[in-house]
Amino acid sequence: MDRIRSPIITAFHPVERTMVRDIGTFLRSRADGSSQASVNGRWDIVTEPVDTGIPDIEVVNGQTSLSTAAARNLASTTKSVPQMQNITSRWLLKLLPWVQVSAGTYRVNRRLTYQLGDGRVTFTSIGADVRVIPAELGELPALRGFGDPEVLEALADGFEQREYAPGEVIVEAGAPVDHVLLIAHGKVGKVGTGKYGDEIGLGILADGDYLGDRALLDEPGTHGFTARAATTCTVLALPAPAFRAMLDRSDALRAHVAAFRPDAAAPTNKHGEAEISLTSGHSGEPMLPGTYVDYELSPREYELSVAQTVLRVHSRVADLYNEPMNQVEQQLRLTVEALRERQEHELINNRAFGMLHNADLKQRIYTRTGPPTPDDMDELLSRRRSSHYFFAHPRAIAAFGRQCSARGLYPDTVDLNGKPVPAWRGVPILPCNKIPVTADGVTSILVMRTGEDDQGVIGLNQTGLPDEYQPGLSVRFMGIDDQAVIKYLVSAYFSAAVLVPDALGVLENVEVFHS
Incomplete structure (x- = not known):
């Protein structure tokens, strides 16, 4: 001592x-x-x-x-609420206008639209060998609606696989259309001639696109542009003579092709909608055309989807450990956060109503060189009359920033809900990590117009649910089981709808690892 x-x-x-x-x-x-x-x-x-x-x-x-350890027996520590790393900004949920769906189903009525073979073709591959799925040949305009599986199987067997290096010409402008060409993999640039003889870009074709489908007709004509491989390309080609031979063997195919007339369809506007007959600039008393507005006979209906879970809390925990924080409330708060994250994921990726899968094929474009460039973003904006927001993975936003820096450009910054966010042409570019990035660094960028009044993209939900905790989200007590565990059913109901095709656009094949 x-x-x-x-x-x-x-x-x-x-x-x-x-x-x-x-x-x-x-x-x-x-x-x-x-x-x-x-x-x-x-x-x-x-x-x-x-x-x-x-x-x-x-x-x-x-x-x-x-000691402090002994002193804590007589004092309470100041503590935070439980934290969660998976909580994101969820800009999409915040900015979508939500429409009340009292009936549980939302119907989108549109004008009648005529569409002929504007889809994409799907392929299968075994090793390096690629083959078109026979039923997918129905995406070609001349074969749309033809359902003989044996004939389609024989046609699929007639395609030849070709490989093209970057810069190699696939078809030349002015050359006769003598092959049906299906692009299985890669990017193909469409090159034309300008007014003064200079070379101009007409767009990009990529996986699933096709050209030369007029080779299936009696008068195929010539190619109106040069198709040049922008990357290494795998192309399947069906020679016109092979198709003619199949016509000779199949009466059903011959009758189907003979009935097809590319110019015989009903008059339409540039969007494929049935024409409304009008006249203007006339004088005197000419006969005025009569007309009416036709609607789709089977409009699309969106049912509310659901994300659910059962929250379990032991009654002993709920009874004894509620100071200074209520255990049930904290468990419920984190569960609701997880449900909202899943809700945004479904709005992006769900195959039935998710935006990546429901954008119109005409509103899908490809990057010119791989990474997202200002030219690509301008092209994406030019496809619609108004754009309100871009949504992109943070890596895609960073890749776009690098491309701007390389050109000496600086994206705008706009104020959105009190927060500065980057923008392009005044349209905010918002992060959304629910947009997937593949293992090889390929993702997509969404652009959309929102709101019913603007014929845009809308969110769907139903408020006023029994035991509603938040709009469109309910928490219902399910009872206490034999193990003294309290159970709550937590449900979120939601969906999304694209009112007109040009409300939503997608920039595809965006490379985020490209320097």
Whole structure:
């Protein structure tokens, strides 16, 4: 056991060796200049251990006071609510206008549209060998609606696989159309001739696109542009003579092709909608055309989807451990956050109503060189009369920023809900990590117009649910089981609809690892 002796401050005269034990006396003597002051006006301050009579203090492991571990037994710590890394900004959920769907189903009525073979062809591959799926040949205009599987199988077997290196010409402008060409993999640039003879770009073809489909007709004509491989390309080619031979063997195919007339369809506008007959600029009393607006006979209907889970909380936890935070509330808060994250994921990726899968094929374009460039973003904006938001994976936004920096350009910054966000041509570019990025660094960028009044993209939900916790989200008590566990059913109901095709566009094959 150590003994701690309290020091007493003393004043020590250097000449007379006088020790003043009362420090107050010493200080007063300095102030009034009494005879106790040193002849040279200096005192030395020293200390010496003295026995003060204070009881000894035990020192255990160097500790002389109450430890914090012991003190916590009598005090509460200040703590945070439970944190969760998976919470994102969820811009899509915040910015979509939500429409009340009281009946549980939302029907999108549109004008009647005539579409002929504007889809994409799908392929299968075994090793390096690629083959078109026979039923997918129905995406070609002349074969749309033809359903003989044996004939389609034979036609699929007639395609020849070809490989093209970057820069190699696939078809030349003005050459006769003598092959049906299906692009199985790669990008093909469409190149034309400008007004003054210069070369101009007419667009990009990529996986699933086709050209030369007029080779299936009696008068195929010539190619109106040059198709040049922008990347390494795999192309399947069906020679016109092979198709003619199949016509000779199949009466059904011959009758189907003979009945097809590319110019015999009903009059349409540039969007494929049935024409509304009008006249203008006339004088006198000409006969005015009669017309009516036709509607789709089978309009698309969107049913509300659901994301659900059963939250389980032990009754002992709920009863005894509710200070300073309610355990059930915190469990529910994090569960709702997870449901909202899943809701945004479904709005992007669901095959029935997700935006990546429901964009019109005419509103899908490809990047010119791989990474997203200002030219690509301008092309995406030019496809619609108005655009409100871009949505892109953060890596795609960074890739776009690198391309702007390489050109000496600086994207705009706009204020959105009090937060500065990057923008292009005044359209905010918002992060959304629900847009997938493949292992080889390929993703997509969405652009959309929103709102019913603007014929845009809308979110669908139903409010006023029983036991509603948030709009469109309910928490229903399910009871307590035999193990004393309280159960709650947490449900979120939602969907999304694209009112007209040009409300939503997609920039595809965006490469984010490209330097």
